[in-house]
Amino acid sequence: MxxxxxxxxxxxxxxxxxxxxxxxxxxxxxxxxxxxxxxxxxxxxxxxxxxxxxxxxxxxxxxxxxxxxxxxxxxxxxxxxxxxxxxxxxxxxxxGAMALFEHLEILAPTLLAMGRRDFAARVLPRFLRGDERWSQGFSEPEAGSDLASVRTRATADGDGYVISGRKIWTSWARYASWCLVLARTGTRESRHRGLTAFAVDLRSPGVEVRAIEQANGTDELAEVTLEGVRVPSGQVVGEVGGGWKVAMHILAHERGTFAWFRHCFLYRQLFDGLRPAAEAEDGGPRAEDGLLGEALLDLAAVRASSHVVMDRYVTGTLAGPEAAFSKLLLAAAEQSVNDWSLADDTDLAIGLQDEHAAVRRQDYLFSRIVTVYGGSQQMQLDTIAKQILRLP
Ligand SMILES: Cc1cc2nc3c(=O)[nH]c(=O)nc-3n(C[C@H](O)[C@H](O)[C@H](O)COP(=O)(O)OP(=O)(O)OC[C@H]3O[C@@H](n4cnc5c(N)ncnc54)[C@H](O)[C@@H]3O)c2cc1C
Structure with a gap:
């Protein structure tokens, strides 16, 4: 290979x-x-x-x-x-996958760059060693694509803040010890200027994490309710009122460098699937060969695109709006690899057969929603149209 x-x-x-x-x-x-x-x-x-x-x-x-x-x-x-x-x-x-250690490559670079040094020095070794795990609490029932309308409120109180609100679609929160929460410290009208990022210990009093059972039978996503949760000032990430900058730093990784990490596992999935296909080869063209070609092309595209983003990051430049290309290409590759992977199955009941098949079924169904996380496909296209192509 x-x-x-x-x-x-x-x-x-x-x-x-x-x-x-x-x-x-x-x-x-x-x-x-x-x-x-x-x-x-x-x-x-x-x-x-x-x-x-x-x-x-x-x-x-x-x-x-x-x-x-x-x-x-x-x-x-x-x-x-x-x-x-x-x-x-x-x-x-x-x-087969990074599981929730995906967040090492999405959140840890921002904790390093913008967290208080003593706090980062305390938590990051435990994150790296797998002793503690992190999740990302941006989205709310009324704030998804329109992230600036976050309503979760953080109020200054002594040497810290008290946070109340509701986060949703929080990946891996059920298995995490910490959540990077975007909360409003400014007025309700302050939009993106009135947000602050906090590292919230999910083991604190007032935190409730409720798993959301997904169509693929897994519980990766969760709803996180915060009710008067106390957070010390040392756990503010970035500046007070600078939460938008923190969120954009994280999203630059989630849309840009992360595509490199995730695409490695899509190659893995593709190569795993090639073996049975090769054994069944009878010399003639097969319907799934077209799907395989598409998957390989999509993977090559995301590899090339994320390579550029990684190269730039190595030289000290965080990806800007062009990270949207990697995100779009990654989602396309994830779907085409999974389309090909299930091409020889007549229905999704294969999940009942064995553990390999069950995971394949989970992956296939998950691939249908990868156009949403980290900002939906429409929002990525919007970014490219406005910020790169300068369309009206
Ligand atoms: C697998 C998965 C994992 C996720 N993990 C996390 C996580 O860990 N942390 C977290 O905070 N969030 C997470 N999310 C949530 C995700 O970020 C949001 O679902 C996403 O931002 C869309 O927000 P929404 O669901 O509120 O949809 P909406 O914002 O309500 O959008 C609904 C539809 O309208 C379209 N739309 C909205 N506004 C516009 C516009 N201005 N122009 C064109 N089209 C528009 C969208 O593209 C979408 O198709 C996850 C989501 C998924 C699917």
């Missing part, structure tokens, strides 16, 4: 990342038990999170997951290229 070979890729994977990658590949080839346990198909999200947390602990203790993060925050130094290489190698050796 030469196309899937991190060792020969340019850009973010260059330099002595090659040495790191080669050593990590050798470690994975010995099939460490925590890796094998996390790489098997696990339909239960509770079990998946437990297996991934254990793998993160081992990766941290062995040093692999510490490369690419600053020493002050539990890392061993070096840039995002190490992380790009680590997750791609994990996918290539058989890991």
């Amino acid at each position: 030469s196309e899937f070979n991190a060792g020969s890729a340019p850009g973010p994977l260059a330099g002595d990342v090659h040495t790191y990658t080669a050593a990590f590949e050798a470690w994975l080839a010995a099939r460490p038990p925590a890796f094998v346990a996390a790489a098997r198909p696990i339909p239960s999200y509770a079990e998946r999170v437990a297996a991934m947390s254990e793998l993160m602990r081992v990766l941290f203790d062995e040093g692999w997951a510490r490369r690419g993060w600053p020493e002050e925050f539990g890392g061993l130094g070096g840039g995002i290229a190490y992380r790009a290489a680590m997750w791609e190698a994990l996918a290539r050796h058989g890991l």
Whole structure:
């Protein structure tokens, strides 16, 4: 699978990342038990999170997951290229997904860049080691695409804030210890200028997390209710009133660099599916070959696009509106890979057969909603139209 070979890729994977990658590949080839346990198909999200947390602990203790993060925050130094290489190698050796450690690549860069240093130094090593996990609380019942209309309120009180409100569609909140909450500290009319970001400990009194059962049978999403939750001032992320800037920093990662990490697992899914298809080959053209071609082209597009975003990030530039391209391409690739993956099945009842099939069914159904998270497809197109093409 030469196309899937991190060792020969340019850009973010260059330099002595090659040495790191080669050593990590050798470690994975010995099939460490925590890796094998996390790489098997696990339909239960509770079990998946437990297996991934254990793998993160081992990766941290062995040093692999510490490369690419600053020493002050539990890392061993070096840039995002190490992380790009680590997750791609994990996918290539058989890991199916990052589970909620997706948030390491979506939230941790912002906590590093904008959180209070002592707070970040306290929480990030625990996040990296899988001891604690994070979620992202932006959306509300009345604030999705129109994020500036967030109503959750944070009121200054002594050396801290008291937060009340309701967040929805909070990925992985059921399994998280922390949530990065966007709340209103300004007037109701202040829109995006009156927002502040807070790191809220989900174990605090006044927090209720209610899982939302999804059509694919999983409980990744949740509703988080905050009722008079006290948060110390040291857990403000960014400036008071600067929550919009924090949200945009996070979304730049969720739409941009994250596409790199996620697309590695789509290649994994595609290559896993190729084996049975090849065995069934009778020499003639098959209907699903067209779908396979589409999936490969979509993956190549998202790889190229996210590579550019990663290269820019390595040189210190956060993706701007052009991250919308990576987000759109990633969603398209996720859907076409899953269209192809289920092409030989007559219905979705395959989920009842075994764990492989159950996970495949979950992935397929989840792929139908990937055009929504991180900002809907229409909002990404709107960004491109207005901010890049300057259309009226
Ligand atoms: C799998 C998944 C995971 C998610 N995880 C999280 C999470 O961890 N944290 C979090 O905070 N949120 C999360 N979300 C929520 C997500 O960010 C919102 O669903 C999204 O922003 C859309 O908001 P909405 O659902 O309120 O829909 P609306 O904003 O009500 O939009 C409904 C429809 O109208 C369209 N629309 C709205 N406004 C416009 C406009 N101005 N121009 C053109 N079309 C428009 C939208 O594109 C959409 O098709 C997640 C969602 C999904 C599906």
